[in-house]
Amino acid sequence: xxxxxxxxxxxxxxxxxxxxxxxxxxxxxxxxxxxxxxxxxxxxxxxxxxxxxxxxxxxxxxxxxxxxxxxxxxxxxxxxxxxxxxxxxxxxxxxxxxxxxxxxxxxxxxxxxxxxxxxxxxxxxxxxxxxxxxxxxxxxxxxxxxxxxxxxxxxxxxxxxxxxxxxxxxxxxxxxxxxxxxxxxxxxxxxxxxxxxxxxxxxxxxxxxxxxxxxxxxxxxxxxxxxxxxxxxxxxxxxxxxxxxxxxxxxxxxxxxxxxxxxxxxxxxxxxxxxxxxxxxxxxxxxxxxxxxxxxxxxxxxxxxxxxxxxxxxxxxxxxxxxxxxxxxxxxxxxxxxxxxxxxxxxxxxxxxxxxxxxxxxxxxxxxxxxxxxxxxxxxxxxxxxxxxxxxxxxxxxxxxxxxxxxxxxxxxxxxxxxxxxxxxxxxxxxxxxxxxxxxxxxxxx
Numbered sequence: 001x002x003x004x005x006x007x008x009x010x011x012x013x014x015x016x017x018x019x020x021x022x023x024x025x026x027x028x029x030x031x032x033x034x035x036x037x038x039x040x041x042x043x044x045x046x047x048x049x050x051x052x053x054x055x056x057x058x059x060x061x062x063x064x065x066x067x068x069x070x071x072x073x074x075x076x077x078x079x080x081x082x083x084x085x086x087x088x089x090x091x092x093x094x095x096x097x098x099x100x101x102x103x104x105x106x107x108x109x110x111x112x113x114x115x116x117x118x119x120x121x122x123x124x125x126x127x128x129x130x131x132x133x134x135x136x137x138x139x140x141x142x143x144x145x146x147x148x149x150x151x152x153x154x155x156x157x158x159x160x161x162x163x164x165x166x167x168x169x170x171x172x173x174x175x176x177x178x179x180x181x182x183x184x185x186x187x188x189x190x191x192x193x194x195x196x197x198x199x200x201x202x203x204x205x206x207x208x209x210x211x212x213x214x215x216x217x218x219x220x221x222x223x224x225x226x227x228x229x230x231x232x233x234x235x236x237x238x239x240x241x242x243x244x245x246x247x248x249x250x251x252x253x254x255x256x257x258x259x260x261x262x263x264x265x266x267x268x269x270x271x272x273x274x275x276x277x278x279x280x281x282x283x284x285x286x287x288x289x290x291x292x293x294x295x296x297x298x299x300x301x302x303x304x305x306x307x308x309x310x311x312x313x314x315x316x317x318x319x320x321x322x323x324x325x326x327x328x329x330x331x332x333x334x335x336x337x338x339x340x341x342x343x344x345x346x347x348x349x350x351x352x353x354x355x356x357x358x359x360x361x362x363x364x365x366x367x368x369x370x371x372x373x374x375x376x377x378x379x380x381x382x383x384x385x386x387x388x389x390x391x392x393x394x395x396x397x398x399x400x401x402x403x404x405x406x407x408x409x410x411x412x413x414x415x416x417x418x419x420x421x422x423x424x425x426x427x428x429x430x431x432x433x434x435x436x437x438x439x440x441x442x443x444x445x446x
Contacts, residue, residue: 015316019293025165027289029156032172034282036179036201037063043183044197051194054134057127058198061118061135062142064252065110066149071244072103073157077292078299078381079240079444080161085303086443093225096158096216098233102241103154105234107147114143138198145202148209155212160296162219171211179204243387244378250390254397254421261401261414269411272352275343276415280360283328287368290321291375298379305441314376314433318369325368332361352411359415363422370422373429381445382438389428397421 037059044055076099083092114121122135156168182203186196220227255277262273294317301310340353377386401417409416432438 012316015313016320018297018313019290019317019320022160022163022165022293022296023289025169026160026292027286029165029168029172030285030289030292031282032176033063034285035176036204039176039180040183040197040201043180043187044194047187047193050128050130051134053131054122054127054136055138055194055197057122057125057131057135058138058142060125061114061121061139062146065114066146066153068245068248068252069103069106069110069150069153070248071241072099072106072150072153073160074244074295074378075099075237075241075383076154076157077160077295078379079237080158081163081296081299081379082303082381082445083443084162085300085306087304088443090223090225091443092161093158093216093220093223094230094233095237096155096161097220097225097227098230098237099154099157100151100213100216101229102234102237103150104147107150110150111143111146114146115140118143134194138194141195141198142201145205148202148205151209152205152212155209155216158216159212160292161299163296163300165292165296167215171208174211175204175208178207240381240383243383246387247383247390250387250394253394257398257401258414258418261404262411264405265411265414268346268348268352269414271344271346271349272356272411273414275340275349275353276356276360278343279332279339279357283332283364284367284371286328287321287324287371288375290317290324290368291371291378293317294372294375295379298376299381302380302439302441302445303443307439307441310380310439317372317376318433321368321372322365323368325365328368329361329364332357332364355412356415359412359419363419366419366422366426370426370429373426373433377429377432377438380438380440382432382440385432385438389425389432392428393421393425396424 040059041052041055045052076096079095079099080092083089083095118136118139119132121139122132127135152171159165159167179201182200183197186192186200187194188196190196192199217227219225258277259270259273263270265273294314297313297317298310301307301313336353336357340350340357344350344353374386377383397417397420400420401414404410404413404417407413
């Protein structure tokens with residue numbers, strides 16, 4: 001009797017070590033992309049206002065175009081982790097190669113459309129006549145790096161599926177350093193201006209893709225997996241990623257609606273909204289790191305047909321997510337005197353921020369739950385439910401948010417709608433989690 005608690009005690013600690021070992025490097029890799037943009041913004045910003053405005057428009061287009069394909073990482077992580085759990089490393093690497101080939105195939109169409117529609121995309125985002133030429137130049141050059149960007153996503157998913165988040169962190173650090181040096185050399189040393197910044201980012205992204213491919217190809221040869229494209233495997237990857245594409249598009253629709261509504265409220269409100277959203281997104285990286293750990297761990301346990309282990313690990317990650325959300329929410333509130341002055345000195349904007357940041361901070365614990373459950377269900381391959389849940393959440397959020405200007409609710413009402421979005425999403429994901437319908441075991445989800 002007295003020894004029973006001692007036997008049970010190590011289990012949560014074992015999960016904690018595993019979660020931290022995956023989540024901490026994943027967080028470092030996740031912040032690489034915004035750091036790329038921050039570095040490029042700082043370098044281009046010294047060229048002039050029109051150049052910076054053009055870069056901002058181009059960066060928004062690129063992040064949207066490539067962001068919708070994040071399923072290349074998520075679906076690959078879950079599929080590879082299942083194979084690892086089942087003890088079939090050769091099939092796991094082959095699954096990863098199929099994902100990389102899919103990324104390469106998709107990138108061809110994306111590059112062509114970006115090159116063709118760059119002027120229209122810049123106009124759609126409201127680029128001024130002086131900023132448009134810079135936006136188009138940056139977009140068309142950066143489009144050449146899209147294959148590398150998508151391959152990086154897929155290869156990152158392969159390594160995460162192998163329970164390796166350290167290699168992506170090292171590649172991200174190397175890519176970030178190379179990006180800064182290349183941008184400085186090409187923008188100022190070679191005098192290429194905005195075009196130099198675009199070429200620097202393309203070269204850095206290509207280098208990162210090459211580093212990933214080197215690791216994955218070595219693994220494929222070691223495990224005896226084929227490097228050739230497999231039509232059936234690529235189609236299977238596309239089918240698995242389809243629902244996650246719907247989920248991602250629905251999520252981006254929520255964020256675009258929120259931005260459009262805030263812009264219609266006035267300059268002060270959109271400024272405060274963008275600051276709040278910037279902080280909200282950055283904190284989301286910390287919560288998403290736990291979700292990435294969830295994808296890898298849950299996929300591996302289900303591949304090993306270990307349902308009790310899956311449940312125990314998932315419950316522990318839920319606790320981690322809620323706890324992290326509480327801590328981040330408190331930091332968001334208590335650190336306001338430190339970070340708000342970095343963004344604005346306008347008293348009117350600060351007044352709007354006081355309410356918006358409070359509302360955003362209140363739902364951080366819910367956000368922690370949402371991100372973790374999202375990762376758990378992704379790891380289980382429950383992508384169809386995730387797609388329907390996000391569509392349902394969009395259906396609840398959109399009419400409420402769009403009614404904000406009509407009822408004069410202002411920015412506080414808009415962030416109330418954002419909280420409704422998070423709460424609705426949390427309820428739908430929690431309901432699915434409680435049913436256990438996502439607990440499908442095996443090397444491949446039937």
